[in-house]
Amino acid sequence: MDKNLEYTIGVYDSKQLVATGSFFKNTLRCLAVSSDYKGQGVTNMLVSELMSEQYYRGYTDIFLYTKCDTAKFFQNAGFNEIARIEDAVVLMENNPNGIQQYVKSLSKKRVDADKVASIVVNANPFTLGHQYLIEKVASENDVVHLFVVSEDASIIPFSVRYDLVKKGTKHLKNVIIHKAGNYIISSATFPSYFIKDGRSVVDTHARLDLEIFKRYIVPALGINRRYVGEEPYCKVTRKYNEIMKSTLEKAGVECIIVPRLELKGEAISASKVRNYIKEGKMAEVKKLVPNSTYEYFKSKAAAELVEKIKNNIGRH
Structure with missing residues (x-):
């Protein structure tokens, strides 16, 4: 069962469960219809009921x-296909x-140049490490x-x-x-319920994410380089970086892994x-983040979030 589920329904014939489906935010998942009921419109009924609830919750773009x-x-x-990873x-x-x-919206921000780089960050929160990486990329690209x-x-x-x-x-004018x-x-919300083992989940998530990136985002913006920070701690991110390097370089996008900024020998x-x-x-905290991040977490505006972080037991 997927660990990320917010809502689940079942379709019954008399008292027999013949189909079930769930969603998490704007993604449908864990959809299953009994083989005896396929071709009878049950899938459409299931999807329609789930989407009605999602619309009610304010989601219109459903995946x-x-x-x-x-x-x-x-x-x-x-539904319309965006991308697939065979098998x-x-x-x-x-x-x-x-x-x-x-x-189309991305293309409006396209700037043609010799060196067009990209970076993807979660920034949870934005640190001096993120700033160092982005400054380095900005200095090496147009x-x-x-x-x-x-x-x-x-x-x-x-x-x-x-x-x-x-x-x-904000001081980097070419970003x-x-x-x-x-x-x-x-990767935190990628569904894994139909993939057999953890290694395959990591691999499949990376391949799908990168398929979308190289097929749609790269040509829209004319990207020919992608940078990532080296990952010394998280095995999942490290594996993603390995797959990214092999996948994107085959597509003509140079992939550059940058060593992490360190403080006293630790990333x-x-x-x-x-x-x-x-x-x-x-x-x-002040030693590890830009002043703008530090000032935010010291402000009254962040008080509720700080309390939430103090009470959090998860990794993210």
Whole structure:
């Protein structure tokens, strides 16, 4: 069962469960229909009921992960394929023009140049490590497209993360900041219920995310380089970086892994900053973040969030 579920329904024939489905935020998942009931409109009924609830909650752009051999059933229910990884997963959406509209919006910020770089950050929160990486990329390239992961899978909400990234990079005139939107996928919310083992989950998430990146985002912005920070702590991120390097370089995008900025021999990380906030050690936080991040967490506006971090027991 997927660990990220907010709402689940069942379809019954008399007292027999014949289909079930769930969603998490704006993604449908864990959809299953008994083989005896396929071709009888049950899939459409299931999807329609789930989407009605999502619309009620304010979601209009709906996404769906499914196996390759069941994608055709969801096409009949009004979903459109964005990308697939053969023998693993298909990502679909209800908006027939969704990905095209996203590409069109990106293209408006395209700047043609010799060296066009990209970075994707979660910035949970924005640290001196993030700032160092972005400054380095800005110094080595003509244009930098900086994507901030939009999904609120992190304890620090997107609005705060995005604002701190903007403040911490405002001195870099060749950096263009983007909201990543729905098409850069967080590993924290990628569904794993139909993939057999943890290693395959990491691999499939990376391959799908990078397929979307190279097929849609790279040509929209003319990107020919992608930078990432070296990952000394998280095995999942380190594996993603390895897959990214091999995948993007085959597509003609140079992938550059930058060693992390260190303080006293240890890499600066957002998780350390969150731990120091949790422990109330703001003097230690100040050593690891730009002044704009530090001032925010000292302000009254951050009081509720700081309390939330102090009470959090999860990794993110």
